[in-house]
Amino acid sequence: MDFRFSEGEEAFRQQVRQWLKQEIPQRWVELDPGIWEETEESWAIARQFHRKLGEKGWLAPAYPKEYGGLELSHMKRLILAEELAYNRAPVGVEVEITVNWVTPAILLFGTERQKKEYATRIARGDTIFCIGYSEPDAGSDLASVKTRAVEDGDDYVINGQKIWCSYAHLADYCWLAVRTDPDAPKHKGISVFIVDMKTPGITVRPLINILNHHSFNEVFFDDVRVPKENLVGQKNNGWYQVAIALDFERSSIGWAATNQRIIEELADYARETTRNGQPLAKDPLVRNQLAQLAVENEVARMMAYRIAWMYSKGLHPGYESSMSMVFVSELSRRTASIGMRILGHYGELDRGSKWAVLNARLARMSLSALSIGVGGGSNEIQRNIIAVRGLGLPRK
Numbered sequence: 001m002d003f004r005f006s007e008g009e010e011a012f013r014q015q016v017r018q019w020l021k022q023e024i025p026q027r028w029v030e031l032d033p034g035i036w037e038e039t040e041e042s043w044a045i046a047r048q049f050h051r052k053l054g055e056k057g058w059l060a061p062a063y064p065k066e067y068g069g070l071e072l073s074h075m076k077r078l079i080l081a082e083e084l085a086y087n088r089a090p091v092g093v094e095v096e097i098t099v100n101w102v103t104p105a106i107l108l109f110g111t112e113r114q115k116k117e118y119a120t121r122i123a124r125g126d127t128i129f130c131i132g133y134s135e136p137d138a139g140s141d142l143a144s145v146k147t148r149a150v151e152d153g154d155d156y157v158i159n160g161q162k163i164w165c166s167y168a169h170l171a172d173y174c175w176l177a178v179r180t181d182p183d184a185p186k187h188k189g190i191s192v193f194i195v196d197m198k199t200p201g202i203t204v205r206p207l208i209n210i211l212n213h214h215s216f217n218e219v220f221f222d223d224v225r226v227p228k229e230n231l232v233g234q235k236n237n238g239w240y241q242v243a244i245a246l247d248f249e250r251s252s253i254g255w256a257a258t259n260q261r262i263i264e265e266l267a268d269y270a271r272e273t274t275r276n277g278q279p280l281a282k283d284p285l286v287r288n289q290l291a292q293l294a295v296e297n298e299v300a301r302m303m304a305y306r307i308a309w310m311y312s313k314g315l316h317p318g319y320e321s322s323m324s325m326v327f328v329s330e331l332s333r334r335t336a337s338i339g340m341r342i343l344g345h346y347g348e349l350d351r352g353s354k355w356a357v358l359n360a361r362l363a364r365m366s367l368s369a370l371s372i373g374v375g376g377g378s379n380e381i382q383r384n385i386i387a388v389r390g391l392g393l394p395r396k
């Protein structure tokens, strides 16, 4: 089996690298916001960068041309994702949500008008979505959503509450799962709507995350009128559509490249740092742990490649996405934990301290990595999916 990229793909990687060298703003590099650490300033830079990527056709490169894409191969999409992640470009989870999770589901289930309107704007970098699935009593058991949508003339009227909605305070639209038939079995009475976040009756309240940043929110819906044309797919078929969108969410393409950069930085640190008169790089424990991370990251990379390959063959990754999510999320936590041990007490210092190392990335990562493996479905739920869909074990 030959895992090499073709010459054309390698040339594309060089082209992306070159472009990123010129286009990643210096101010972004100085701010260096990690995942879930957005500020008003970093968000503004990121939004500008999304549009630049959009102009080049690189924000949603694999979308069909009629919906704003370039119809690039999924392998080129993977290369682009790897380079954006490795080079820490101003592209975060908001792009994953909008471009790679919500829109593929719109392209699968949406009306022609929805595909034209939303996918095209998203591919240009003009529109950001948030996701409204979780509720105070519906997380892992997502089919228990209670937020109600009731038909009234040309609209549906929505009432209820969502929680943990990442970027709801910044997004233009919400991809919202609601109950449309309270009498049907719980998986059969759910529908999905596209809701304009400026609609009267929506209240967004901040939740401060473990990194002391505002990244997610509670969202309240009080008699929110949504036109019927914003229903996506069939009424009461939302559970299926959400499940498919969640498979996109769990694909985790790009994470291995993020992790690769950190492993390389830790190896450089070990080469450059002396502890107790010995270079850290000569410490057998440090070498062993870094080598182990390198092995595991290669596994994560192969899992991402398998998913990209499946997309390229028109196959839909289901349990494969869950496998990747479990592995990558737990590897991120292990990388953070090993990194913190290698850095010693210096690793615990925040960016304000002159003794902080690697821009406090490992300390920040050890907090943010806790959330990966919860958002998008906890790892226990992913393991249930692998057991049922991957191994064919009984559901209960």
Ligand SMILES: Cc1cc2nc3c(=O)[nH]c(=O)nc-3n(C[C@H](O)[C@H](O)[C@H](O)COP(=O)(O)OP(=O)(O)OC[C@H]3O[C@@H](n4cnc5c(N)ncnc54)[C@H](O)[C@@H]3O)c2cc1C
Pocket: 130, 131, 132, 133, 134, 135, 138, 139, 140, 141, 163, 164, 165, 166, 167, 216, 371, 372, 374, 375, 376, 377, 378, 379, 380, 381, 384
């Ligand atoms: C950083 C972050 C961002 C998020 N962003 C969004 C967002 O944008 N939109 C959105 O809708 N939601 C979002 N979420 C919410 C996320 O989807 C939920 O937190 C997740 O699905 C778990 O639900 P819960 O928090 O209600 O936990 P619960 O479902 O109450 O689970 C609690 C614990 O019980 C375990 N458990 C539950 N059921 C089972 C089972 N059947 N088998 C084994 N173990 C089980 C879980 O694994 C977990 O450990 C986000 C979460 C995080 C952390």
